[in-house]
Amino acid sequence: MAVLLLVTGLTAACRVGDRDDCREGKLTPVTPGAVMPTPGSIDEALWVADERGSLRAIDGRSGRITATVVLGRAGDPPPAGHPFPPMLAAGGGRVYAYWPESGELAVVDAVAARVAGRMQVPGVRPYGGNLMFFAHGSLWIAQPGRLWRVRGTADALSTALPADFAPGSVTTSDHWLWLADGGTLIRINPDRPQDQQPSDLAKGVGQLASGIYATGVNSPEIRHLDPDDGHELGTVRLDDNEFALAIVGHGGQAWALGNCGNAMRLADRRRVRVSTVSQDLPAASAMGSLWVGDGVRSEVVRIDAATGAVLARLPVAAADADDPSFGLVAGRSTVWVLDGDFGGGVSRIDAAGGRVVRVLPGKPGSGALSAVVSLPPR
Secondary structure: OOOEEOOOOOOOOEEHHHOOOOOOOOOOOEOOOOOOOOOOOOOOEEEEEEOOOEEEEEEOOOOOEEEEEEOOOOOOOOOOOOOOOOEEEEEOOEEEEEEOOOOEEEEEEOOOOEEEEEEEOOOOOOHHHOEEEEEOOEEEEEEOOEEEEEEOOOEEEEEEOOOOOOOOEEEEOOOOEEEEEOOEEEEEEOOEEEEEEEEEOOOOOOOEEOOOEEEOOOOOEEEEEOOOOOOEEEEEEOHHHOOEEEEEOOHHHOEEEEOOOEEEEOOOOOEEEOOOEEOOOOEEEEOOEEEEEEOOOOEEEEEEOOOOOEEEEEEOOOOOOOOOOEEEEEOOOOEEEEEOOOEOOEEEEEOOOOEEEEEEOOOOOOEOEEEEEEOOOO
16 A cells, blocks of 8 residues: 655644543553564565655664665656655555656666656646555556556556546455545456446445445444445444544454544454544554554554553654654554654664664654555665
């Protein structure tokens, strides 16, 4: 999936006790003596891009920069008119860097750490109108009325979507792509993208997630949809009418993040109090754990996805102590912390040592980053 991390501050950061719709409560404590699973091997790198067109690979084990790729053509200045770094996605041993403003798409061979191809894919405004993700062996860019598929390093094929359809969320299942726009859901055959099956949902969709789960808009309700035909299998409602903001993980280890500082496992409604402050909680799934960021306390909370036990609360040294916002990016065996408020810094979570280690320095205003996990250079 594509990751463009533009964390610009804490969302709705008011104390739970001051809100009429959030119930007060204590943080779920760390389980004493908990065993923290660690990856047996790490064969990943975090690829980080900035608005100057530089793409760096940070080794998942050592935290060292092992390669730098200049995304522009040799001798060219940094892409003009790009206020943000490129959108990134990864898959099939490649990293894709896309600037919607100019339509430039660079395909990077991750193992060789070189640009393997370039092409033009016309972008749309606003920036968020371009959804980029890798699935079923191809890169996809979904836009209002248009779906692009990229195979290889030189060709982008376009397929029409309904003219009034503007994708706001995407997920995949074993056989299909799924796009949502408000109350409309479209199932797409990845082998024949023109084979599309739209359906109307009774309620709007805020986010689609693996499973397939769909959050509402300012709603505590999460719908479970059939991964083959999209019909509703059932619903889960968050306790105390807490709004569901995001879903992380899959299967029996799918968790919902709410606006009152709670994480709830959908399979059995196991709830963990991550924070006592209402905020948008960044989260990721890796190494059998749910990792949730509490920006107000400058912590990353590690939760055992199978048992629901809180394994650790790891302090984060924020780039801006006055506004310690950050985001999380994860692969299968690595988890990374990216500074918010255009801080430009990156930290690596040392799962074995139970600490957050700074690998790229950051300071407020130094620039936004986009990041994705892929194979490391060889």
